[in-house]
Amino acid sequence: MGYVQEARENHVKKKVEEALRSKMKQKALKECDYYASRYAECATGRTFSVVWQCRKQAKELNDCLHHYTNDAVLEEMKREYAQNQEGKGPAKP
Numbered sequence: 219m220g221y222v223q224e225a226r227e228n229h230v231k232k233k234v235e236e237a238l239r240s241k242m243k244q245k246a247l248k249e250c251d252y253y254a255s256r257y258a259e260c261a262t263g264r265t266f267s268v269v270w271q272c273r274k275q276a277k278e279l280n281d282c283l284h285h286y287t288n289d290a291v292l293e294e295m296k297r298e299y300a301q302n303q304e305g306k307g308p309a310k311p
Contacts, residue, residue, distance in 0.1 A: 238295045246286035253279040 247254065257279045260272035 235292075235296070238292060240293055240300060242287055242295060246283050250279060250282035252281050253282045285307065 257275040
């Protein structure tokens with residue numbers, strides 16, 4: 219019985235982590251919209267040349283996205299989620 223309960227808790231934790239990752243990515247895209255727009259503008263009308271012609275814009279976009287999507291940010295989000303859950307009491311099955 220303990221194994222089944224533990225598996226359920228891990229499954230819930232996995233779902234929560236997936237939701238937090240999704241939220242983190244959404245926030246990153248919102249915060250980095252300026253850089254995404256610059257990259258898209260540079261890439262418009264290009265095919266193969268986008269690789270070298272838009273290298274600067276791609277690096278700026280990647281740097282911005284990494285700033286908002288890294289392990290430290292995810293751990294902070296997990297910590298905040300856990301604190302919010304503690305305040306609500308035990309979860310209902």
